[in-house]
Amino acid sequence: MSVQENAVNLLEVRGLTKIFGSLKACDHIDLAIAKGEIHALLGENGAGKSTLVKMLFGSLEPNAGDIFWNGQKVNIANPGAAKKLGIGMVFQHFSLFEALTAAENIALSLDDGAPIGTIAAKARALSYSYGLPLDPESLVGDLSVGERQRIEIIRCLLQTPQLIILDEPTSVLTPQEADKLFETLERLRSEGKSILYISHRLEEVKRMCDRATVLRHGKVVGHCNPREETASSLARMMVGNEVHAVVRQPVEGIDKAQSLLEIVNLSRQPATPFSIPLKNINLSVRAGEVIGIAGVAGNGQGEFFEAVSGEVLQQDAASVRIRGKNAGGLTITGRRLLGAAFVPEERLGHGAAPRMKLSENLLLSRHATDGKMFVGTGGTVNSSSIYSAAQRIIEVMDVRKSAPDPEAAALSGGNLQKFIVGRELDRKPAVMVVNQPTWGVDAGAAAHIRQALIELARSGSAVLVISQDLDELFEISDSIAVMHNGELSRPLPIAEATFEKIGLLMGGAEPGHTEHAAEVA
Amino acid sequence: MDITVNILMTIATAATPLLIAAIGELVVERSGVLNLGVEGMMVMGTIGGFGAAYLTGNPWIGLFAGIALGAIFSLLFAVMTLSLATNQVATGLSLTILGLGLSGMMGTNFVGLPGERLPNLYIPVLTDIPVIGRLLFGQDPIFYMSIVLVIAVAWFLFRTRTGLTLRSIGDSHTSAHALGIQVIRYRYLAVVFGGACAGLAGAHLSLVYTPQWVENMTAGRGWIALALVVFASWRPLRVLAGAYIFGAVWIGQLHAQAFGIPVPSQFLSSLPYLATIVVLVLISRNKRLTMMNTPASLGQPFVPDR
Numbered sequence: 001m002s003v004q005e006n007a008v009n010l011l012e013v014r015g016l017t018k019i020f021g022s023l024k025a026c027d028h029i030d031l032a033i034a035k036g037e038i039h040a041l042l043g044e045n046g047a048g049k050s051t052l053v054k055m056l057f058g059s060l061e062p063n064a065g066d067i068f069w070n071g072q073k074v075n076i077a078n079p080g081a082a083k084k085l086g087i088g089m090v091f092q093h094f095s096l097f098e099a100l101t102a103a104e105n106i107a108l109s110l111d112d113g114a115p116i117g118t119i120a121a122k123a124r125a126l127s128y129s130y131g132l133p134l135d136p137e138s139l140v141g142d143l144s145v146g147e148r149q150r151i152e153i154i155r156c157l158l159q160t161p162q163l164i165i166l167d168e169p170t171s172v173l174t175p176q177e178a179d180k181l182f183e184t185l186e187r188l189r190s191e192g193k194s195i196l197y198i199s200h201r202l203e204e205v206k207r208m209c210d211r212a213t214v215l216r217h218g219k220v221v222g223h224c225n226p227r228e229e230t231a232s233s234l235a236r237m238m239v240g241n242e243v244h245a246v247v248r249q250p251v252e253g254i255d256k257a258q259s260l261l262e263i264v265n266l267s268r269q270p271a272t273p274f275s276i277p278l279k280n281i282n283l284s285v286r287a288g289e290v291i292g293i294a295g296v297a298g299n300g301q302g303e304f305f306e307a308v309s310g311e312v313l314q315q316d317a318a319s320v321r322i323r324g325k326n327a328g329g330l331t332i333t334g335r336r337l338l339g340a341a342f343v344p345e346e347r348l349g350h351g352a353a354p355r356m357k358l359s360e361n362l363l364l365s366r367h368a369t370d371g372k373m374f375v376g377t378g379g380t381v382n383s384s385s386i387y388s389a390a391q392r393i394i395e396v397m398d399v400r401k402s403a404p405d406p407e408a409a410a411l412s413g414g415n416l417q418k419f420i421v422g423r424e425l426d427r428k429p430a431v432m433v434v435n436q437p438t439w440g441v442d443a444g445a446a447a448h449i450r451q452a453l454i455e456l457a458r459s460g461s462a463v464l465v466i467s468q469d470l471d472e473l474f475e476i477s478d479s480i481a482v483m484h485n486g487e488l489s490r491p492l493p494i495a496e497a498t499f500e501k502i503g504l505l506m507g508g509a510e511p512g513h514t515e516h517a518a519e520v521a
Numbered sequence: 522m523d524i525t526v527n528i529l530m531t532i533a534t535a536a537t538p539l540l541i542a543a544i545g546e547l548v549v550e551r552s553g554v555l556n557l558g559v560e561g562m563m564v565m566g567t568i569g570g571f572g573a574a575y576l577t578g579n580p581w582i583g584l585f586a587g588i589a590l591g592a593i594f595s596l597l598f599a600v601m602t603l604s605l606a607t608n609q610v611a612t613g614l615s616l617t618i619l620g621l622g623l624s625g626m627m628g629t630n631f632v633g634l635p636g637e638r639l640p641n642l643y644i645p646v647l648t649d650i651p652v653i654g655r656l657l658f659g660q661d662p663i664f665y666m667s668i669v670l671v672i673a674v675a676w677f678l679f680r681t682r683t684g685l686t687l688r689s690i691g692d693s694h695t696s697a698h699a700l701g702i703q704v705i706r707y708r709y710l711a712v713v714f715g716g717a718c719a720g721l722a723g724a725h726l727s728l729v730y731t732p733q734w735v736e737n738m739t740a741g742r743g744w745i746a747l748a749l750v751v752f753a754s755w756r757p758l759r760v761l762a763g764a765y766i767f768g769a770v771w772i773g774q775l776h777a778q779a780f781g782i783p784v785p786s787q788f789l790s791s792l793p794y795l796a797t798i799v800v801l802v803l804i805s806r807n808k809r810l811t812m813m814n815t816p817a818s819l820g821q822p823f824v825p826d827r
Contacts (some may be wrong), residue, residue: 059825080701095696097689099813108689109700113682139813262671 004138008071010035010194011163016065018051025051027218030067033163038185038195040205040226042238043215052215057089058082058194061078078461079134083109088161090169096140103136108153114369119158127154130184133137133400141393153184164188165196182208202231214238237505246450246475249458257286259338260462262321266314268307273413276300276486278307283481283488285462290454292477293466295336296473296506300486301466305435308464309342310335322431333368341429343421345436347408351420354409358401359383361388361408362423369427387425397422398448414445421449425456432456435466450476470502484508525562526655528772534730535669536768538563538722542746543753543760544670549748551678552711553691555820557613558598560743561620562716566591566723568624571734574637580728583637584663584721587728591720592713594620599712606822617743625736636732658698661729663721670718675757687711691724691816694823704823719743738783745794752801754811759804767797 008298011030017024026048032041043049049187054060056067059074067074068083076082082089096105105119110119127134132150139289140148149169156164169181185195185208185328189272199205205226212226222237227236268278279298285291295301306312308320314328321327322338332342344350352361363374363386373389376382390405401411408416417438424432438446439497454476457463466483467473473480479491482505489505542559549556556562568589574583598616599606639661642648647658686705690697694704727736731813745767753759770793778786805811 057699058701077698078701091697091699094694095699097692097696099692099815099817100685100689104685104689107682107703108686108697116685140812415775 006029009033009068010070011196012068012071013052013056014066016067017063018048018054018055018060019063019467022220026055026062029215029218029220030311032214033161033194033290035194036189036192037383038197038208040187040209040212041196041198041215042202042205042212043236047215047238048218049215050167051218053089053167053196053198056082057165083111083159083161086160086162088156088159088163089165089166089167090149090156091167096148096151098139098141100140101136102138102140102143103132105140106136106158109155110158111292122158123154126157130154130157130187130338132184149181153181157188161193163194163196165198167194167198169197169199178204191441195275202226202234202393202504205234206231216306226322231507232334232500233503234479234509235500237504240305240401246447246454248454248476250309251458253479257288259284259286260323261285261308261464264319264320264321265316266304266307268303268312268314270303276303276305280488281488282490283464285464287430287460287462288457289478290457290463290476292473292478292480293464294470294473294490295468295483297464299483301435301468303486304483304488305342305344305433305466308433309344311344324425336366336369339430341427341432343424343432343434343437345439347416347420352408355407357405358394358399358403358411358419359386361419362390365423366427383458393422393426394421396426397452416443418449419465421452425452428456428459429461431462431464433464433466436469437465437467438469440471444474464493470499473502474499482506503514527537527655528651528776530660532765532768532772533664534649534768535771536612536764537661538662538725538742539749539767540667540722540747540761540764541663541670541725542719542722542743543749544667545715545722545752546705546746547750547753547755547760548674548678548687548718548755549711549715550588550805550819551691551755551816552687552706552708553694553816553818553821553823554712555609555613556595556598556602556616556712556715556741557610557747558595558616558620559715559719559747560739560741561593561741562591562719563726563746564620564624564737564739566720566726567596568628568631568723568734570724571631571636571718571727571732572805575631575634575727580637581729582641582722584639587719587724588678592717595712595716595719598678599714602822603712604709606824609820609822616730621728621737628734629735631734632736634734636727638732639728642806661725663725663729666721671761688816692820694818698823698825704825708823719746722746741787742767747816749797749801752795752798752805754801754805755814755816759801762804763797763801767793768802770796784786798821 009032013029013034014491015028015385016029018026029052041049041052052062055062056076058081060080073083076085086501097108099207103116103123106123107116107119123134123136127150132153134147134154140151188195197205198210209226212224213220214222216238226234263281263283266278266281270277273330276299281304283291293301307314310327310330310332313331314320317326317328322335327335327336327338330338349352353364357362363381367374374382374386387405394401399411399415399419400424401415402409412420421434421437432453434453437449450472453463453465465473465476474497475496477494479493480497480498480502481491482489482502485508492501544564546556546559560626570583570587573586574580594616601612602609640657641661644658648654678688686702690704690707691704698704708806723739727734749760749763753763774789774792778789
């Protein structure tokens with residue numbers, strides 16, 4: 001905070017707070033952006049970065065705190081007001097209209113009422129002068145993600161803003177496109193514009209940014225000059241270090257244990273233009289261990305889970321092996337019958353049918369594996385045994401509910417997640433694969449679920465946990481692998497893994513980088 | 522010759538209410554709102570038009586009463602779906618049911634009474650031109666309004682910035698909101714415009730088509746207008762084409778039935794629907810263009826998170 005104490009900052013934020021329900025997404029955020037600087041906003045997913053910039057751009061209303069623009073206190077009531085002040089924004093999830101042309105999209109954000117033809121000509125000229133060639137007549141729906149971002153940037157520049165906010169701009173770009181973007185940003189800085197650059201990619205931040213503000217769990221944990229920091233020290237600030245309550249006994253003789261889940265050379269073509277291809281993934285989960293998969297959202301974790309669980313079948317049956325049997329061509333039920341259990345990321349609509357009772361949801365997922373117990377002769381449903389099994393799960397997992405057998409949608413997210421995890425644990429599966437086990441779950445319930453997963457592994461099962469929460473993975477995993485851009489790193493045993501190493505892998509740095517950075521520091 | 526002109530003029534009279542109601546709904550749907558209450562708003566225009574014209578003796582007052590009643594009625598829909606974010610399908614359906622019931626109740630004393638008719642235009646010299654004269658210059662005033670409406674709406678949607686903004690809201694209300702566009706305000710205006718059009722279309726029935734009041738007088742025309750919008754893939758000129766094809770086949774099959782052609786009358790009655798759908802589907806067979814013209818956020822309630 002020592003930079004330019006005397007000069008008036010272009011933007012200053014004091015005590016900005018945003019509360020969603022019981023969650024403090026932003027908790028007394030302080031931030032100052034000087035004129036002509038590139039300021040980085042760093043933080044993990046869910047740290048509150050997007051919430052903060054949405055308040056700066058007027059799309060969210062803060063619960064408390066003040067925003068100062070050129071030293072004047074301002075109230076940014078809507079995006080229109082932000083634009084009037086001179087704040088431009090390039091969104092993480094694009095705010096483009098697919099059925100309109102690039103020029104029409106640009107025209108919509110300008111207030112001067114110029115004819116579309118004039119705007120198209122201006123946009124074309126500006127885009128070439130910044131080396132971001134753009135055809136204003138093309139339909140947005142036909143453009144690649146990188147080209148769409150160009151439209152966003154050109155649109156933002158045509159408004160001649162003083163401050164440009166870029167929300168995770170490179171998360172959807174190829175390396176070449178990202179390089180082009182950095183050149184543009186440096187040129188804008190030389191023209192005296194300020195840039196708020198949101199990212200979790202540390203190398204980019206070190207390369208370009210003059211100052212950085214680091215957020216964790218909605219709070220500012222530090223201001224620094226990224227050029228004076230190492231990628232490792234930035235990662236440590238971002239990820240933090242907290243004491244954990246979950247007990248994890250070290251596992252012994254794991255090298256000799258049998259491998260229950262094997263992923264062999266698993267590759268997958270992208271199903272839609274926006275999904276990530278999986279590239280030659282190899283992983284083996286042995287009896288007794290928990291393996292965690294870390295990674296920034298959207299790096300192929302969802303695609304990987306679909307392939308492992310059988311939501312999407314593989315051409316190569318040997319690419320997924322459950323308890324030594326080829327399962328790549330089997331459906332979810334087929335894989336369940338081999339002893340596997342799966343908990344998907346979305347609870348409602350994926351993990352459970354919202355309008356059906358818990359006992360009915362139990363039958364839906366286990367009618368094949370527990371057919372003898374739940375389904376009587378002639379295919380009739382054995383309600384009483386299902387009901388008692390549901391009650392057993394509810395008791396074991398401490399599911400809090402208002403009725404004896406409520407609808408799934410009537411439960412809070414945490415309690416439903418406890419039921420869904422408990423439903424699978426109750427089978428004592430040999431292989432358990434969980435995607436985001438405690439997403440949006442309160443701390444108490446999260447600890448309960450984590451402890452249950454560790455105990456399942458210690459009783460001789462193989463457990464694979466995909467999570468964006470690094471704290472969680474360090475609590476429960478025996479080894480952690482990192483997924484980045486559809487590729488999976490070698491699992492690091494927990495004794496060797498550090499937040500820095502994993503954070504660097506998540507940012508796309510090669511493992512060798514860690515040692516190098518440490519030497520420089 | 523006179524018979525041909527008369528038939529052509531009845532086609533225009535049959536097509537006009539469909540065209541006006543559909544062009545109004547087209548603007549509503551282009552803004553991303555699906556109002557299934559066209560039939561209800563239309564019948565309110567019919568009773569409003571008849572009642573005001575009968576009570577004042579002036580069909581022009583009836584015309585404005587019909588427009589006003591349709592607009593006011595649509596405001597009910599707008600408050601429910603836009604301000605209170607209710608389900609648009611359910612709200613639209615109940616608007617139709619409410620309109621049919623309410624108009625029936627308002628009209629109990631009007632049944633069987635003779636109504637006022639809006640006079641056809643007569644321009645000396647021009648109207649006297651053989652054939653074309655009466656077709657182009659001797660129609661009822663609402664016919665001219667319908668043609669002006671189509672041209673104005675097409676120009677507005679595709680040639681003005683405000684029209685572009687309206688289309689952008691229909692494509693993605695979240696993106697529009699992020700750009701600082703007042704999504705709800707635009708949608709209110711669009712819905713009320715649609716209501717006014719439906720009211721005008723309804724007034725046409727009781728002031729031009731058959732100047733009288735019968736309960737349920739719209740007889741499903743609101744639904745046909747709704748279907749026209751979709752089959753015309755939200756393009757104003759295609760709505761015009763669709764409405765006139767429907768009108769032409771409708772009148773044609775009436776005459777065919779009168780001549781006693783040995784084809785089951787049920788089949789003839791279904792012809793207008795079939796012909797319109799077939800023709801519009803053929804025009805709209807370019808999937809890409811249809812996708813482009815379909816308002817992507819149609820029917821989704823918009824609640825900005827703040």
